[in-house]
Amino acid sequence: MSPVARKTTVLVGDRRIALTNTDKVLYPGTGTTKGQVIAYYERVAPWMIPHVKDRPVTRKRWANGVDGKVFFEKNLPDSAPDWVRHHTIAHKEHDTEYPIVDDLPTLVWMAQQAALELHVPQWRFGPRGGQQHPDRIVLDLDPGEGVGLRECVEVAVAARELLQGMGLDPYPVTSGSKGIHLYAGLDGRVTTAQVSDVAHELAKALEQDLPDLVLSSMSRAERTGKVFVDWSQNNGNKTTIAPYSLRGRDRPTVAAPRTWDELGQRGLAQLTMDEVLDRLEAHGDLLHPVASAALSVGRPDSGHWDSDRTQRANDAERPGRDRLATYRAKRDPSRTPEPVPVDAPSVREDGTPTFVIQEHHATRDHYDFRLEHDGVLVSWALPKGEPTDPGKNHLAVMTEDHPLEYGGFEGTIPVGEYGGGTVTIWDDGTYELEKWREGEEVIVTLHGRTNGVRRLALLHTRGRGKGRDGDEKNWLIHRTKDQPDRLADAGGGTGAGGASRPSAATARAERKRIDAAAPSATAPTDRRTMQATLASGALRLDPADWAFEMKWDGIRALATVRDGRVTLRSRNDNDLTDQYPELQELGERAGVDGVYDGEVVALDERGRPSFQLLQDRMGVTKPREVEAARRRTPVHLLLFDVLEADGHDLTRLGYTARREALTTVVEPGGAIEVPPEADGDLDRAVADSAERGLEGVVAKKRSSRYAEGRRSEAWLKVKHHASQEVVVGGWRPGNGRRAGGIGSLLLGVPGPDGLEYVGRVGTGFRDRDLDEIAEVLGKAERATSPFVDVPRPDARDAHWVRPTRVGEVEFAEWTADGRLRQPSWRGWRPDKDPGDVVRES
Incomplete structure (x- = not known):
């Protein structure tokens, strides 16, 4: 600007x-x-x-x-x-x-x-x-x-x-x-x-x-x-x-x-x-x-309807006989995609009652809260949504009863029709009923597929009998101070691999939870990792709502176990299986087939993940070379999430439920570890991470489901040192000891107009690194610059290469003109493509 x-x-x-x-x-x-x-x-x-x-x-x-x-x-x-x-x-x-x-x-x-x-x-x-x-x-x-x-x-x-x-x-x-x-x-x-x-x-x-x-x-x-x-x-x-x-x-x-x-x-x-x-x-x-x-x-079929408005008007005159009469009278099924069933509702006598919360973008944006009761969805509009603070109640305006089919509805109600606007499902699931006093008070515990378990109370604002079909529709919705006990943490220690094995009772409970998950219809090769967002500013995260994990300095991998055989895929879908044969041990330590999310790391002499050491294993695929590298630099797989277990899709479950599933079905040991959550609050976790010489902390919202293939604010990463993934677009010759070879690499980050130049890096290399880099870049030479703009001094003696390789640097800060200050080379990122690279703020 x-x-x-x-x-x-x-x-x-x-x-x-x-x-x-x-x-x-x-x-x-x-x-x-x-x-x-x-x-x-x-x-x-x-x-x-x-x-x-x-x-x-x-x-x-x-x-x-x-x-x-x-x-x-x-x-x-x-x-x-x-x-x-x-x-x-x-x-x-x-x-x-x-x-x-x-x-x-x-x-x-x-x-x-x-x-x-x-x-x-x-x-x-x-x-x-x-x-x-x-x-x-x-x-x-x-x-x-x-x-x-x-x-x-x-x-x-x-x-x-x-x-x-x-x-x-x-x-x-x-x-x-x-x-x-x-x-x-x-x-x-x-x-x-x-x-x-x-x-x-x-x-x-x-x-x-x-x-x-x-x-x-x-x-x-x-x-x-x-x-x-x-x-x-x-x-x-x-x-x-x-x-x-x-x-x-x-x-x-x-x-x-x-x-x-x-x-x-x-x-x-x-x-x-x-x-x-x-x-x-x-x-x-x-x-x-x-x-x-x-x-x-x-979406669920909305059912058949004879669009005779006269019949609907007659139904509306008999609300005592048909609780959906008002609902029908307000809707023309020939003009709206909403479900409008013909028959009067019948009470479902089997199963657990359901709930749904729908986000409704209409004349005034709001949320619709619906509880299955007596064969219909009893409904309230929440102008400010569901409360998350027990000290702050929200208004709940009772509306007409809706059919059970509405629990699966998402769509657009045309402008000019009743409730015109877009409806999407925000959360749904089942609930436990504690109290239902008609027109006065309702207390339920929700078991949401997206936002987890919570206990809510609905209270009419002015006494008995005026909460339905009367002039006074206003209720209050309250999040109770006493909430359901949270599921136990994954373990007690802070060291990698310190997670304890759950009890038999916990295992049985978790098996029930897994059995309740939706069957998986996604092929393992179609799975994608969820990505964390870099945190900015001072964070105040309640440990009751957020879990804190150490950030491991390695390569992200999705591990699929099928009949004891393990396949590993990087974030950019490269097959890593042959590079890390010792990780086949997961096939023995996973009690069920599944898809697991984790980090491949190499540990230094103090037991800390070292990205530099891991470079020794990257890109090595020939059996003899792999075996030699394995003896020099063994690797571990640190698991922190599970997307599928025993044929069930767990991505719609909350973080806490997935973590319990992970610790239930995987027996850590050897090359396979399941690091526990960190103790205490975020400040304690960050301090522990720094003391142990780790990269940082990842905060994960306990109620969040696994958002495949996208970056989410439900996972926030906090780093001790600024790092940046970069695309290498060229190099400049060295002087002195580096004369005749590579002196520095020219770096870029994709932007709206192309590859934007962010500076050059000439430190952090070992001599062996420079020799390997020269060999790689020598096969990728091109005649013209791949960057949008490069300062003339940096371009004067540059050798340009095709911008296909991604590396990573540490740096002090961004300069005012968008350059990296004091960058230091960390290594190649073969698990990333140029399109993955974004500018870290």
Whole structure:
């Protein structure tokens, strides 16, 4: 930011966002400023977010306006706020961390980045970050030279007939550029490849029907005078401009849903952002059926309903006979994706009662708290959510009873319908009922799959009998001081390998817990590690809510045990099995097959993990060399988590439950260790870590589930020394004793515009290190610099290399111009790809 740039901090939802240069003109043709762009995305958010929710977002940014340079950005930059949700996609040569736009603050932050265009694929991430089947099909009608919207409409009408013949209902969107997109919702039962094949066949059928107008092949030479039906955007690796996204053209046009009647009108044109906002206020989202269908994929079936409003009105007049009458009277099942069962509820007599807490982004954002009771979900709206402090009660407003099917509902209720907005599940599970005094008091202990066990009380504010179907709906929800006993810690000592074996009673209890977990449907090769976020500022973490573990200085590995055989994979999916044969011992020490998370370490003479020593084992795969390195430098596997055990998926269980499962099923010893939690609070853990010469501490929220493939604030890492992973992009010759060889390495960190130069490192090397580095880099030479910018003195005698290798340095601090001060080489990181590297703050 320049010294004269204006900066304003605003509150968006519950997030503070710094807005800069809001008066900068991004569309010179219309004078549209960055501030107006931000205001557009803020207003369009309720209608746009359902179309991009849970999808990886690729951005096209015009920092200096549409007449300037455009930046194409996939990775989430290290400068992004830590509250921006993201998921990692593993590509063949690297992993990419994509942001997810699930809320208004994230959308506003992207607008602040001058990300005018947002592009998304036709599929969404699943609950654990896996790629789901596509939930929509899209045809992009792109006019070539000599044709325009009128010809696209002719093709769109023909395509509509074909799609309807397949049982699909297409919706048109003028793309904001030149053509038209056709969307149709899918049920998520077919693969990306199958959808892509169908789209290709549709394009070829249109070309056969309209040979003088339609082109289905990718040949650009043949596009003149024809409409190219681009079917390829259904490929899982391709994206389409998101509905309601701006376009980076001469005017602020928008990818805007239209009606079929509009397409037939004279003067059809692309719409600008002001026109789109006016239409939304008047008519709502014309594309909402596609979003609703997408958000319902994989959710429980909402049941069949005869949409006769007269019958619903009659039901509403008999609330004593049907507790769902009020619920039905407020909803038209032909307009909302919510479950609206026909039959009156019946009480379920078997099993444990369930609960659900749903996050509801509506006119006013809130949470809905629902308890299964007497055949329905008795429901309260929580404007401030569930309380976490026994000293602070929260308001709970009783609402109408909901059907049991609502416990699995996630989706978008259309604007204009009752409760219009997006609903997602925040936590769900079972509960133990302690007291239920109708209209007065309810006390329950929740067993949540996401947020663990807690005891809550609901109290009506003014006495008996006024809490249901009366004028007074206000209750208080209270977190009781007496909470269920927490599960025992993993062990008592602070030394690695000091965990004790649990008792038989604990083992039986944990076996019951594992049996209650969801069966695992994820292949071990599809598993990804959860990543910690670097902590900043002074932390005040309650040990009742957080566990503290030592941070081990090694290489992260997922260990899969199958029939006594162990396979090891690094974070970037490299096979490490042959490099560390001594870790096959896990196959004997794990009582059940499973997938375990841990760190491969080499210990120095004082028993401390040494990253430098571990370098001796990295990349060695030939049996004879492995055996020699094993004798010189044995390794250990320090386990700290378990993703799957005995065929059951444990990732949705809380941290404490997973740790108990780990200590139950693994017998530590030999090369396999299960280090316990640290004693005391965070300050004590940090002091112990420093005294033992370790790298730092990782704080883990006890209630947090295992978030595969993404970085999470539920795990916070606290380091004693600043370290940074770097991409090596070149080297400079040495002097004196190093004359004729490598003197220093030129380092970079990926940024929005490419590989950003962060300085050079010339210390921390052993002579053997430099010889090995010279051999590696000699095979990767290139003629030009891979960096965005390098100071002339550093570039003067530089030898450039392909930026494919990742290393790690320690350093004193970041300089004002973004360079590493006093870096020292620690070693290669073969477990990381360049796409994994982010700037540590």
